[in-house]
Amino acid sequence: MTFHRLNPFFGHIEERYPLTKPDSSKQTWHVRINISGSELDFRVGDSIGILPKNDPLIVAQILEQLQVPADKLFNDPRTKEQYSAFQLLSARYTITHLHKKVLLKIAEYIPASLQPEFLALLDKDEDWIRVHDLSDWLQFAQNPPIPFDALLETLTPMLPRLYSIASSLLVDRERLDLTVSRLSVEAAGKTRPGICSNYLTQIAPLFDPEVGVYLQPTKHFHFPEDDLMPVILIGPGTGIAPFRAYLQERLARGSNLGTRLGSHLGKVWLFFGERHSATDFLYEDFWNKLMQLPFFRMDVAFSRDRDHKVYVQHKMWENREELLSWLDQGARVYICGDAQRMARDVEAMLLAIFQERFHGDMALAKEALKQLRKEGRYLRDVY
Numbered sequence: 001m002t003f004h005r006l007n008p009f010f011g012h013i014e015e016r017y018p019l020t021k022p023d024s025s026k027q028t029w030h031v032r033i034n035i036s037g038s039e040l041d042f043r044v045g046d047s048i049g050i051l052p053k054n055d056p057l058i059v060a061q062i063l064e065q066l067q068v069p070a071d072k073l074f075n076d077p078r079t080k081e082q083y084s085a086f087q088l089l090s091a092r093y094t095i096t097h098l099h100k101k102v103l104l105k106i107a108e109y110i111p112a113s114l115q116p117e118f119l120a121l122l123d124k125d126e127d128w129i130r131v132h133d134l135s136d137w138l139q140f141a142q143n144p145p146i147p148f149d150a151l152l153e154t155l156t157p158m159l160p161r162l163y164s165i166a167s168s169l170l171v172d173r174e175r176l177d178l179t180v181s182r183l184s185v186e187a188a189g190k191t192r193p194g195i196c197s198n199y200l201t202q203i204a205p206l207f208d209p210e211v212g213v214y215l216q217p218t219k220h221f222h223f224p225e226d227d228l229m230p231v232i233l234i235g236p237g238t239g240i241a242p243f244r245a246y247l248q249e250r251l252a253r254g255s256n257l258g259t260r261l262g263s264h265l266g267k268v269w270l271f272f273g274e275r276h277s278a279t280d281f282l283y284e285d286f287w288n289k290l291m292q293l294p295f296f297r298m299d300v301a302f303s304r305d306r307d308h309k310v311y312v313q314h315k316m317w318e319n320r321e322e323l324l325s326w327l328d329q330g331a332r333v334y335i336c337g338d339a340q341r342m343a344r345d346v347e348a349m350l351l352a353i354f355q356e357r358f359h360g361d362m363a364l365a366k367e368a369l370k371q372l373r374k375e376g377r378y379l380r381d382v383y
Ligand SMILES: Cc1cc2nc3c(=O)[nH]c(=O)nc-3n(C[C@H](O)[C@H](O)[C@H](O)COP(=O)(O)OP(=O)(O)OC[C@H]3O[C@@H](n4cnc5c(N)ncnc54)[C@H](O)[C@@H]3O)c2cc1C
Pocket: 047, 052, 096, 097, 130, 131, 132, 133, 161, 162, 163, 164, 165, 178, 179, 180, 181, 182, 183, 184, 185, 187, 192, 193, 194, 195, 196, 197, 198, 238, 239, 241, 381, 382, 383
């Protein structure tokens, strides 16, 4: 059976714990989902789609503001199926990052004398508007008697979120691991958690088969089946996830190549970065064990351990001669993690390394990167 976002498999979280230490400035969690019975045939590089749920306390609060009993049944305006009011606001609709049409609908039910004050809020900037959730907006409107169905019509459906699979099916095909950064911002006087990262790490009950999942096979982030191919993996933060899966798979295959002197065949070179070595070295024990093996090399960049930032691309630059020799021997480069800043800057660094090789000629550097891409040796999964 093929599972997809409209027909997910319901797995359960079997284990979860923070990979970051309690005194870290961030929280990244290891989440293990039991998918037995699904026969999901996942490969290294694939992601899993998760159907999240909103925080039940916030849902209960909104229902109270609307004076709607949690178990009262309504038709889902999109599918026409019946659900309780609680189910609809918990799993089927978005109650954060609201569109203006929701707010305009709320405005229709406000007494005329209060309307100007409420409508004036809609002139504030986009960030201010999007930071407030449905509960806030109902409160600004003094909890007007808006019919639940009318409100539902305007809400956007809850969207699934993707997470890179951090484990190999060769190790365990009944379970898969995720590396989840628990996002949270302080805004407008409240803590505003990321919906899905909060659901996976805090809200979903353990051992309860309620976590909707489906496989999102990768179209472009495939790992070599030939273990002789040298690979360079660049994955700061949660970007480490697919690389843990790849190394698990290499170990499970019993491949321990690349020991021939001067050869990079079969070798793996991982660049990892996080904030502090003492608190944020994700899966440190696993990497320490791997570092005993001759085919594996790891360089780490802890950005906040010193008075100046050290990022993965700085480690690439320090080791540029060797990096070029790996590329000359046919290495593939994989980049995973933050798209906005990291992936852009890593690419710029790769270009700078090529540029130096070509005595400052940027056109030749760009051509070299283009060629890597063309040969399928420059692969990115960034978000
Ligand atoms: C292919 C792919 C692979 C991925 N792999 C991983 C992975 O391995 N690990 C991982 O952690 N992530 C991964 N992601 C990212 C993941 O899919 C989610 O985007 C991420 O977890 C955030 O989702 P969320 O529901 O927690 O946050 P959302 O609810 O979508 O919120 C997004 C951001 O807005 C902030 N926010 C929420 N409410 C407010 C508010 N009222 N005002 C201001 N800000 C607010 C949140 O704190 C958060 O920072 C991947 C994405 C893709 C596309």
